[in-house]
Amino acid sequence: MAEALVGAPAVARESRRRRFGGGFGGRSGGRASEGRAALLFISPWIFGFVVFTAGPMLVSLVLSFTDYSLVGDTEGVGTANYRELLSDPRVAQSLSNTFIYAALFVPLGTVVALGLAMLLARVGRASGFFRTAFYLPEMTPAVAAGALFLLLLNGQSGLVNAVLGWFGIDGPNWTTDPAWLKPSLAMVSLWSMGGTIVIYLAALKNVPRQLHEAAMLDGAGPVRRFFHVTLPMISGAVFFTVITNTIAALQMFDQAYTMFYGPQQSETASDESLVYMVYLFQNAFQFFKMGFASAMAWLLFVIILVITVVQLKVGNRLVHYEGEGR
Amino acid sequence: MTRRLAQTAYLAILLAATAAFVYPLLWLLSASLKPKSDVFDNRLIPETIQWSNFVEVWQAGPVLRWLVNSVTVGIMAATAVTLSSALVAFGFAYFRFRGRNLLFGLVLSTMMLPGAVTMIPVYLIWNKLGMVDTQVPLWGQNLFGTAFYIFLLRQFFLGVPRELFEAARVDGCSYFGLFRRIALPLCAPALVIVFVFELKASWSDLMRPLIYLQTPEYFTMPRGLKQIVDAYALSGEYHWEIAMAATLIATVPMIIAFAFAQRQIIDGLATSATKG
Numbered sequence: 001m002a003e004a005l006v007g008a009p010a011v012a013r014e015s016r017r018r019r020f021g022g023g024f025g026g027r028s029g030g031r032a033s034e035g036r037a038a039l040l041f042i043s044p045w046i047f048g049f050v051v052f053t054a055g056p057m058l059v060s061l062v063l064s065f066t067d068y069s070l071v072g073d074t075e076g077v078g079t080a081n082y083r084e085l086l087s088d089p090r091v092a093q094s095l096s097n098t099f100i101y102a103a104l105f106v107p108l109g110t111v112v113a114l115g116l117a118m119l120l121a122r123v124g125r126a127s128g129f130f131r132t133a134f135y136l137p138e139m140t141p142a143v144a145a146g147a148l149f150l151l152l153l154n155g156q157s158g159l160v161n162a163v164l165g166w167f168g169i170d171g172p173n174w175t176t177d178p179a180w181l182k183p184s185l186a187m188v189s190l191w192s193m194g195g196t197i198v199i200y201l202a203a204l205k206n207v208p209r210q211l212h213e214a215a216m217l218d219g220a221g222p223v224r225r226f227f228h229v230t231l232p233m234i235s236g237a238v239f240f241t242v243i244t245n246t247i248a249a250l251q252m253f254d255q256a257y258t259m260f261y262g263p264q265q266s267e268t269a270s271d272e273s274l275v276y277m278v279y280l281f282q283n284a285f286q287f288f289k290m291g292f293a294s295a296m297a298w299l300l301f302v303i304i305l306v307i308t309v310v311q312l313k314v315g316n317r318l319v320h321y322e323g324e325g326r
Numbered sequence: 327m328t329r330r331l332a333q334t335a336y337l338a339i340l341l342a343a344t345a346a347f348v349y350p351l352l353w354l355l356s357a358s359l360k361p362k363s364d365v366f367d368n369r370l371i372p373e374t375i376q377w378s379n380f381v382e383v384w385q386a387g388p389v390l391r392w393l394v395n396s397v398t399v400g401i402m403a404a405t406a407v408t409l410s411s412a413l414v415a416f417g418f419a420y421f422r423f424r425g426r427n428l429l430f431g432l433v434l435s436t437m438m439l440p441g442a443v444t445m446i447p448v449y450l451i452w453n454k455l456g457m458v459d460t461q462v463p464l465w466g467q468n469l470f471g472t473a474f475y476i477f478l479l480r481q482f483f484l485g486v487p488r489e490l491f492e493a494a495r496v497d498g499c500s501y502f503g504l505f506r507r508i509a510l511p512l513c514a515p516a517l518v519i520v521f522v523f524e525l526k527a528s529w530s531d532l533m534r535p536l537i538y539l540q541t542p543e544y545f546t547m548p549r550g551l552k553q554i555v556d557a558y559a560l561s562g563e564y565h566w567e568i569a570m571a572a573t574l575i576a577t578v579p580m581i582i583a584f585a586f587a588q589r590q591i592i593d594g595l596a597t598s599a600t601k602g
Binding site: 037038044051053057059063116120123133136141146147156158159195198247250257263277281290293294297308 | 336346350432442451467470532547592
């Protein structure tokens with residue numbers, strides 16, 4: 001999995017390094033001292049891994065089979081929490097909300113970001129200005145973006161519906177109509193995806209000009225050049241962002257919580273905006289059902305794992321790695 | 327002729343897209359200066375400018391305190407993660423030892439672990455240490471490196487010519503000396519990238535302040551902003567202009583940071599995609 005994420009260029013570099021720089025610890029003396037020194041350098045991570053990752057994973061797994069709630073007695077409850085995952089309708093609801101949000105945001109985000117990056121790639125010298133413009137929203141803290149869009153998406157008099165009105169479109173009540181809550185969240189995320197655009201732009205700039213020129217000589221039009229030259233050449237970057245954006249989308253919390261939850265949630269919240277992490281957070285730190293929340297966390301982990309593995313499997317078949325003999 | 331048309335269409339799309347990304351921020355600036363009744367008039371230049379919004383924000387919460395907290399937490403988090411990740415990355419880049427690839431694979435695999443899995447037990451650890459309702463849990467874990475940054479910095483360290491290290495070793499330089507005197511200075515731009523990325527991530531973090539902070543004086547800016555949004559934009563008398571003033575205050579420091587570190591951020595993103 002790691003190697004696949006690193007991608008072919010890194011792998012190629014690695015093997016080159018092995019060939020030429022083979023002398024890496026090759027001096028016969030001091031091997032043991034080198035091993036000890038290496039351990040010393042890596043020790044912070046090892047400590048952190050044991051205390052803040054591996055240990056907590058184990059504890060979380062154990063907690064998921066109890067009714068732990070921070071205070072009061074704790075008892076083992078067997079698989080009751082996992083059975084509750086199946087029976088609690090809000091788990092199913094929040095899962096489906098999260099999937100819908102991710103299914104809206106990830107493909108749309110990829111296409112929009114790629115389109116904008118291709119626009120930018122053609123600008124030439126002024127591209128720095130536009131790149132800054134597209135990236136600025138990403139610097140906006142998620143809470144700020146959520147608060148801002150709460151107003152921009154206001155159904156009666158928000159800016160978004162005002163703009164839609166110019167084209168004769170009667171915009172929906174984005175933040176209150178249950179059907180439009182997830183598209184609203186996706187829109188906030190689209191606004192702050194400058195990072196993906198910048199990544200695509202960098203990848204596009206790495207596509208050798210000669211490839212386009214050769215394709216043009218062969219009479220390939222812009223569409224064919226896009227699908228047969230550009231897309232294969234940047235497929236590594238697209239693959240990388242699709243995986244990371246999917247993982248992030250499945251864990252979406254900040255904007256949803258800012259816009260729809262909090263002490264006053266009865267007024268504005270509908271279960272249609274309840275994404276999985278918000279419900280998990282509520283269970284853990286508002287209802288103090290920490291055992292149940294732990295079971296929820298493991299379900300999320302398994303889901304992310306399965307989706308990522310599928311993406312890697314599909315992706316490795318689709319992604320074009322340079323210098324590969326296939 | 328069609329070329330001209332295509333060129334015009336292209337320019338129109340580019341400008342429209344730019345407006346879609348930038349205009350909301352201008353709208354924010356404008357809304358934060360308007361009286362309540364004008365917030366939704368969608369004028370860019372406010373008809374009446376109401377500076378007092380920024381005085382009232384002050385009364386809505388200890389905003390300056392929150393800013394200072396966010397800066398403190400951000401600098402602690404960024405410094406800690408940069409140094410610790412660099413140390414670990416150097417360990418993986420320079421040394422060869424049995425199990426290195428396996429261990430590095432383990433480092434990378436932690437990137438896939440959702441924070442939710444460790445969230446509750448980690449809370450229990452900080453609780454045991456009596457650190458709940460302090461800011462330590464917001465940066466403490468950064469002392470032990472983060473997979474993504476370790477990966478990124480290792481790539482940079484691998485780019486340092488091996489001969490430099492060998493020569494320094496011959497001259498009697500210690501391993502820590504290699505790290506401190508060769509690897510770090512040569513990879514300073516990469517360190518800046520990591521620092522800025524983490525500063526941004528820390529400044530944006532909402533979940534951990536929600537979990538760990540109860541006393542409003544300890545809040546970071548996003549946590550404080552959420553409280554103001556709750557009180558002024560989601561309930562009560564709906565003083566949107568106050569909420570927008572607070573939103574602006576939370577955003578501006580990051581835009582200033584971007585102005586200073588733009589090149590590093592762009593480079594860092596490009597590297598993470600092409601090297602990653």
